[in-house]
Amino acid sequence: MEAAGRRSPPFRAYHLTLREEADAIISRGFRDSLPAAVAGRLHKGVWLSDESEANEGDVAIEIQAPAGGLDPYAISGREWCVPANVVNQWPRRVRGPS
Numbered sequence: 001m002e003a004a005g006r007r008s009p010p011f012r013a014y015h016l017t018l019r020e021e022a023d024a025i026i027s028r029g030f031r032d033s034l035p036a037a038v039a040g041r042l043h044k045g046v047w048l049s050d051e052s053e054a055n056e057g058d059v060a061i062e063i064q065a066p067a068g069g070l071d072p073y074a075i076s077g078r079e080w081c082v083p084a085n086v087v088n089q090w091p092r093r094v095r096g097p098s
Contacts, residue, residue, distance in 0.1 A: 008067035043081040059096030
């Protein structure tokens with residue numbers, strides 16, 4: 001439970017992508033993905049996870065979601081599919097090689 005006047009720190013989630021795409025996302029914002037079937041349901045949005053380690057050639061975009069902000073979009077305990085118009089309201093930055 002939060003004390004009066006104190007906010008929970010933001011939750012950090014990550015979107016892994018190519019460097020060139022990351023630059024476009026930072027300047028123009030995310031766009032929803034094409035629908036994908038996961039666990040018998042179609043999901044469309046921005047795929048996020050708690051994993052920040054990018055493959056060679058990729059970077060991670062760190063998203064700072066408000067506490068509980070990802071809960072409605074959970075796919076599993078470690079993955080979320082969030083509408084772009086929601087993710088674009090949250091602070092984001094590129095992590096990884098420049």
